[in-house]
Amino acid sequence: MRGGQSAATPWWKNVWTWVVVAGAVIAIVVVIRVAAPTVEVKSGTPDNDTAASPSAPAYDGTALASATEQAVLDAYDVDEFTDIEATDNTTILMSHIASWDSFSEGRVTVVLSEKVRPDDLEAFATAVLEQAEGVTDLDAVVAVDVEGLAVSADRTEGP
Numbered sequence: 001m002r003g004g005q006s007a008a009t010p011w012w013k014n015v016w017t018w019v020v021v022a023g024a025v026i027a028i029v030v031v032i033r034v035a036a037p038t039v040e041v042k043s044g045t046p047d048n049d050t051a052a053s054p055s056a057p058a059y060d061g062t063a064l065a066s067a068t069e070q071a072v073l074d075a076y077d078v079d080e081f082t083d084i085e086a087t088d089n090t091t092i093l094m095s096h097i098a099s100w101d102s103f104s105e106g107r108v109t110v111v112l113s114e115k116v117r118p119d120d121l122e123a124f125a126t127a128v129l130e131q132a133e134g135v136t137d138l139d140a141v142v143a144v145d146v147e148g149l150a151v152s153a154d155r156t157e158g159p
Contacts, residue, residue, distance in 0.1 A: 061102020068108045068132045068141070069100045075131035089120045090127045098146075106139035107152075108132075116145040125153035 011017050076084045076094070086092045098113040110128060112121075125143035132138055140154040 059103075059105060061104070061108070064102040064106075064135070064137060065100040065108050067135045068102075068128070068138055071132035071135050072128055090123050093120065093124045106137055107142060108138060108140070109142045109144060111144045111146075113146055115147050116143075116149070118149065118151060121145055121149060121151040122153065125151050129153045129155060 072094075073079065073081070076091075078084055081094045081097055084091050084094045086095065093112060093116065096112045096114045097110060099111045100108065101111075102108045108128075110125070112124075116124070121143045125141045128143070129138070129141040132141070138155070140152055142150055142152045144150045
């Protein structure tokens with residue numbers, strides 16, 4: 001040893017320094033974990049009384065959509081929509097149907113594969129509703145064009 005120097009190890013080489021630092025880090029992590037609020041992961045259903053119970057089956061509108069589609073085919077007395085004679089805008093649109101579905105009770109959604117003017121879309125929805133008048137539980141037809149424009153034709157309650 002030279003004059004005045006001690007034999008002490010530098011702090012970064014001292015094992016006890018690292019034990020204290022590691023203990024402090026662990027203590028901080030434990031405090032953060034304990035103090036942090038716990039977050040529950042939910043399934044995405046709203047937390048209110050109107051949410052469907054897990055035991056209730058989801059609405060399946062396949063039967064309503066199929067019955068409506070078949071009623072329209074029967075009204076034109078054809079097997080496929082491409083067989084409908086195009087005499088006006090409504091019948092022309094029949095060959096542009098992309099899908100039939102029912103997302104809520106009493107309402108059938110018909111999606112068209114082309115852009116349609118609002119007046120023609122309304123006439124189309126009304127024609128489908130009229131041609132499917134024999135379909136029970138059908139209250140409305142929503143016609144949607146390829147750009148998302150939607151028009152609804154609702155069955156009116158009359159005397």
